Amino acid sequence: MKTRAIFLRCSRMTGLLSLILILGGCAMLARQALDERFGPTDPARYDQPVPPPRGMSYHGDVQPILERRCVVCHACYDAPCQLKLGAWEGIARGTSTQIVYDGTRLSEAQPSTLFVDAQSISEWRARGFSAVLNERQPTPAANLAAGVLARALQLKQAHPLPDSAILPATFDLSLDRAQQCPRIEEYDTFARENPLWGMPFGLPGLSPPELATLTRWLELGAPFEGLPPLPAPLLTEISGWEAFLNGSSLKERLVSRYLFEHLFLAHLYFESDGQSHFFRLVRSRTPPGQPIDLVASRRPFDDPGVDPVYYRFDRERETIVAKTHMPYSLSPRRMARWRELFLTPDYRVDELPSYAIEVASNPFVTFRDLPVSARYRFMREEAEFTIMGFIKGPVCRGQVALNVIEDRFWVFFLADSDLQTLRAPFLDREASLLALPAAQGSDAAIIGPWREYARRQARYLQDKSAFLIQYASTRRPDLRWIWNGDGENANAALTVFRHFDSGTVVKGLLGGPPKTAWVVSYPLLERIHYLLVAGFDVYGNIGHQLLTRLYMDFMRMEGEYNLLTFLPLAQRKEVRDLWYLGASQEVKEHVYGSLARFDVDTAIPFRSDQPLQEFYAMLQQRLAPVLDRRHDLSSLTDTVLRDDLEALAALRGPALSWLPELVVLRVDQPGQPAHYFTLLRNTGHRNVSSLLREGRELLPEDNTLTVVRGILGSYPRAIYRVPRPELRALAGEIGQLASEKDYRALADRYAVRRSDHRFWPVSDELQAAHLQQEPIRGGLLDYNRLENR
Numbered sequence: 167m168k169t170r171a172i173f174l175r176c177s178r179m180t181g182l183l184s185l186i187l188i189l190g191g192c193a194m195l196a197r198q199a200l201d202e203r204f205g206p207t208d209p210a211r212y213d214q215p216v217p218p219p220r221g222m223s224y225h226g227d228v229q230p231i232l233e234r235r236c237v238v239c240h241a242c243y244d245a246p247c248q249l250k251l252g253a254w255e256g257i258a259r260g261t262s263t264q265i266v267y268d269g270t271r272l273s274e275a276q277p278s279t280l281f282v283d284a285q286s287i288s289e290w291r292a293r294g295f296s297a298v299l300n301e302r303q304p305t306p307a308a309n310l311a312a313g314v315l316a317r318a319l320q321l322k323q324a325h326p327l328p329d330s331a332i333l334p335a336t337f338d339l340s341l342d343r344a345q346q347c348p349r350i351e352e353y354d355t356f357a358r359e360n361p362l363w364g365m366p367f368g369l370p371g372l373s374p375p376e377l378a379t380l381t382r383w384l385e386l387g388a389p390f391e392g393l394p395p396l397p398a399p400l401l402t403e404i405s406g407w408e409a410f411l412n413g414s415s416l417k418e419r420l421v422s423r424y425l426f427e428h429l430f431l432a433h434l435y436f437e438s439d440g441q442s443h444f445f446r447l448v449r450s451r452t453p454p455g456q457p458i459d460l461v462a463s464r465r466p467f468d469d470p471g472v473d474p475v476y477y478r479f480d481r482e483r484e485t486i487v488a489k490t491h492m493p494y495s496l497s498p499r500r501m502a503r504w505r506e507l508f509l510t511p512d513y514r515v516d517e518l519p520s521y522a523i524e525v526a527s528n529p530f531v532t533f534r535d536l537p538v539s540a541r542y543r544f545m546r547e548e549a550e551f552t553i554m555g556f557i558k559g560p561v562c563r564g565q566v567a568l569n570v571i572e573d574r575f576w577v578f579f580l581a582d583s584d585l586q587t588l589r590a591p592f593l594d595r596e597a598s599l600l601a602l603p604a605a606q607g608s609d610a611a612i613i614g615p616w617r618e619y620a621r622r623q624a625r626y627l628q629d630k631s632a633f634l635i636q637y638a639s640t641r642r643p644d645l646r647w648i649w650n651g652d653g654e655n656a657n658a659a660l661t662v663f664r665h666f667d668s669g670t671v672v673k674g675l676l677g678g679p680p681k682t683a684w685v686v687s688y689p690l691l692e693r694i695h696y697l698l699v700a701g702f703d704v705y706g707n708i709g710h711q712l713l714t715r716l717y718m719d720f721m722r723m724e725g726e727y728n729l730l731t732f733l734p735l736a737q738r739k740e741v742r743d744l745w746y747l748g749a750s751q752e753v754k755e756h757v758y759g760s761l762a763r764f765d766v767d768t769a770i771p772f773r774s775d776q777p778l779q780e781f782y783a784m785l786q787q788r789l790a791p792v793l794d795r796r797h798d799l800s801s802l803t804d805t806v807l808r809d810d811l812e813a814l815a816a817l818r819g820p821a822l823s824w825l826p827e828l829v830v831l832r833v834d835q836p837g838q839p840a841h842y843f844t845l846l847r848n849t850g851h852r853n854v855s856s857l858l859r860e861g862r863e864l865l866p867e868d869n870t871l872t873v874v875r876g877i878l879g880s881y882p883r884a885i886y887r888v889p890r891p892e893l894r895a896l897a898g899e900i901g902q903l904a905s906e907k908d909y910r911a912l913a914d915r916y917a918v919r920r921s922d923h924r925f926w927p928v929s930d931e932l933q934a935a936h937l938q939q940e941p942i943r944g945g946l947l948d949y950n951r952l953e954n955r
Contacts, residue, residue: 196351204302204312209291211301212258218389224254225391228383231376232257233485234930235366238949241487243267243560243704246367247347248278249298252485254390256280257315259290260298261347266704267563269712274608275705281483282462296349299388306385315365316384317353322364322371327921331914333954336360337368341667341951369920369949393483400443403436403496404479408454410501411447411477416515421508422477423518424533427700428545428552430466431559432494433482435942442942444482444493449475464703465604467532469521488936489668489880491945492554503547507540527604527701529692530597538590539582542688545695546579546649549657550673552691553577556698557662557669558880561714568664569860570718573848574872576675576683577660578785579649579691580728585637592633593689599626600693603713604701612709616716620756623720627727627762634731635766642769643732645784648685651792659789663846663878665827668951670846670879673794677815677848677872679782682745684725685732694721719855723757730758733777735767741778747852748863797874807833810893811843815873817901820866822847824903826883826953830932831873835890842935844879845886846872871900877936877944881951885928886916906955913955920952 218224232251240251243266250256264275276293277283284290291297300313310316328334338344346363348356356363364371372380383389396404411422426447433444449461451472458478461470519525519532526532533541545552593600599622606615651658661676663669686694702714726745730738742758756762774780786793795801799815802808829845850868851860888896899912913919918928929949937944 193349193351193355196354200302200312200351204300204305204308207297207301209297209301210286210288211304212287212299212388215254215258215390215392216387217391218383219386222383222386222389223391224383224389225394227379229485231372231380233946234933235372235376235926237485237487238929238946239366239369241485241946241948242490244563244950247345248295249347250280250484252487253280253483254388255287255483257388258287258297258299259284260295261314262295263345263347264294265345269708271707274703274707274710277462277464277705279462281480282460285460296347299384300350304387309385309387310381312350313384314348314350314353316381317350317357318365319372319377319380319384320364321357321361322366323377325361325364326371327369328362331919331921332910333368333921336362337954339368339952339954368954370923370925373926393481396443396481397439397441400436400439403438404445405454407496407501408476408478412454412474416518417509417513419474420515420518420533420535421504424508424536424541425504425544426477427466427529428695429494431490431555431699432492432551433486434479434494434496437495437497444486445479446482448478448480450478452476452478454478464705465527466700467521467526468523469526486945487880487948488945489948490558491943492551492558493942494548494551495942504544507544508536511537511540513537523607524601524605527696528597528601529696530593530600530689534594534597538593538688541692543582545688545691547655547657549577549579549686549691550660550671552695553660553662553671555695557671559699559702560704561698561702563667568667568669569854569856570715570722571662571664571669572680572682572851572854573664574677574846574870575662575680576782576785577662577725578683578685578729578789579658580685580687581647581649585647588637589633589688592629596626596629599623599629600689602693602697602701603710603717604696604703606710606713608703608707608710612712612716615713619713619717619720623724624756624762627724627756631762631764634764638764638766642766644769645788647732648785648788650788653791656792656794658792659785659794663848663872665846665879665881665883666849668828668879668881672797672878674797675786675789675793676797676874677846677870679779681868682726683729683782684722685728686725687728690721690724690728694718697721719753720756722854723753727756727758727762729781731764731766732768732770732781734772735765737777745853746855747865749853749855753853753855797876797878799873799875801875807841807890807893810897811873813894814845814897814900815871817871817897818867819869821901821903822869822871823849823866824906824909825871825900828879828882829884829886830877830882830947832885832887832928832932833890833893834887840931840935842877842932842939844874844877846874846878848872876939877932877947879947880945881948883951883953884913884955885918885932887918887928888916909955920949920954 236251240246240249247261248264248266249261259280262278264278278293284293298314300309302308302312346356411425413419426449429447432447434447435442435444448458449470451459451461453476458480461475463470513535515535601622649658656673659675660671660673662671697714697717703710730742733741738758742754746754746757772780799808799811825847827847831843831845833841833843848870850865852863852865856863896916903909903912918924933946936947
């Protein structure tokens with residue numbers, strides 16, 4: 167009791183002395199007080215979960231509430247305080263003050279991927295994670311009073327959001343806000359200083375039934391019954407796939423390594439599985455038939471430290487969220503296709519490649535024995551998934567990570583023909599020039615390596631131009647050079663959107679003709695993957711992350727260079743200059759100039775003085791049989807609704823600068839289900855070659871708006887709810903925006919703000935509609951970027 171009295175006196179102190187005591191002595195005294203009341207902590211308490219009592223189920227009662235109210239902010243690497251609430255193990259693991267997305271750290275950080283870098287809760291405690299569940303005496307009183315999660319819910323109940331449309335500035339809702347990760351011994355001080363910061367943070371509180379369910383679950387000690395067993399037919403299918411991926415020949419082992427390094431982020435599912443269980447392909451020290459002994463590594467090509475290593479299917483245990491969900495289907499047809507591409511062709515593998523970083527980080531060295539055409543077709547046939555890796559993978563977070571690409575562009579792919587056969591020896595010769603920043607690890611400087619990569623890229627582009635000139639001597643560029651999806655594959659045409667600090671990729675050619683487009687070849691596609699997906703270390707230091715970002719400039723410029731080669735020779739530089747207004751001559755030379763000059767004129771008969779627009783029209787016509795149109799407004803049968811939405815899509819110019827980058831638009835019509843659309847603001851840029859000066863390169867007069875059917879993106883910035891008759895009025899108001907005051911009036915009329923008492927019911931309907939429309943591809947939307955305007 168003496169300790170508690172001292173603590174209470176300490177908690178009432180003010181000024182600098184109070185701050186010092188709060189940060190040090192008060193926390194220690196609070197810990198002593200908790201120890202006196204509930205006993206010492208037991209870091210191993212949750213190494214084995216306790217099953218719930220009869221009448222309660224974690225999966226049936228608790229998880230749905232956590233998913234709808236908590237996982238929408240606490241998932242993936244950017245979960246505040248690394249508190250991942252999409253799995254029981256993430257809750258039990260708790261919080262960390264280490265920020266995963268830190269582009270300023272000088273030394274690489276210790277990896278902390280859930281289910282990978284530690285296998286028990288006590289191991290996470292040893293790695294510095296703090297409990298949010300009570301780890302003292304397992305009594306109902308202790309479970310509530312000595313658990314951060316319970317206290318955060320109680321704080322919200324006692325102090326709901328203020329009754330105002332715009333939350334006060336005391337709510338820091340910025341993406342890079344300072345992390346507040348109080349331990350239980352610090353929570354009294356935290357709650358006193360931040361009474362409105364209960365959970366859910368910056369959103370309405372839980373309903374009484376929801377709060378009662380979670381409170382009861384926490385009071386019982388957060389019981390968990392484990393995952394339900396997998397169906398026997400699914401286990402049989404997994405067994406067949408693991409046998410396929412663990413063949414003993416050198417050829418099979420090299421192919422499996424290649425497949426793993428391209429699928430390690432995938433949510434694999436079986437087409438025969440009606441319940442859509444998802445799995446991750448992992449490396450294990452143990453063979454099929456034995457429990458997985460996971461190989462934890464920073465990158466998928468790091469040395470596993472065991473030979474042979476086995477490729478296994480590990481069940482996904484976390485809630486599926488849109489921002490990381492990359493589904494990839496498996497079936498007998500898929501296995502047969504992979505055999506046809508990689509195992510049936512007659513070639514030899516006499517020696518397995520090294521895992522040394524300078525070899526493993528360069529796929530043109532590691533996999534030189536595999537047919538180039540097979541590698542390209544494998545990646546291209548699921549191109550949306552391949553490109554999605556750098557849109558949804560760890561690299562893609564924040565404005566600096568994404569300002570390397572335009573806000574909207576189209577992506578096309580080179581056809582196979584005989585070009586790939588000729589390309590294989592060329593790539594062997596050029597392999598050293600195609601080395602990637604991952605080879606530097608986190609020990610590199612920045613300026614010196616970047617200059618060296620720039621020199622190599624310039625040399626590669628010169629060699630590539632010479633190679634293409636020789637190839638084109640008998641066959642000049644024409645539409646047949648562009649892959650048509652083999653007449654059935656919708657991956658032949660993609661649209662990529664950037665939403666300032668997040669992105670989206672989707673099949674189809676959405677919106678009007680974009681400013682730029684990419685034509686992607688095998689070497690470019692492979693380098694993008696090994697630069698931004700396989701080779702990117704989210705825990706790496708500033709040197710690694712900055713080199714990766716700088717190198718991606720080369721990738722964008724090469725994709726644009728490939729497109730320019732299809733335009734009339736005399737107009738290529740003119741188009742390039744429009745893309746790169748104000749950019750340096752050095753940058754322009756990399757896109758198209760003396761460094762990379764393809765002096766062969768196109769065989770396409772252009773008829774206008776707008777060759778780029780004409781080329782886009784030709785591509786749309788060539789790819790029409792395979793274009794995915796499910797998001798197109800043209801597919802709407804309600805012509806009046808389509809006209810009103812097209813009026814929105816026709817908006818241009820500075821007024822759009824006041825609009826959020828991504829808005830989910832709900833259109834309500836009495837007696838009918840709500841219709842959902844997405845408004846995507848495309849910000850105009852003079853060029854996107856500047857790393858830190860994006861604000862100076864904006865061209866507001868070039869802003870456009872893309873309107874699509876359904877829900878695109880993972881991070882809605884705003885949710886608008888509009889009665890059907892008011893769609894035209896919405897378009898008119900957006901077109902007249904000229905100030906923050908104007909936007910405030912628009913939001914007052916249409917936005918369901920984060921402070922709105924209707925927010926959770928509207929959110930539930932939105933999430934349900936999204937998952938209904940996309941039962942395989944969909945996941946929970948994330949609310950970390952919701953605006954407060």
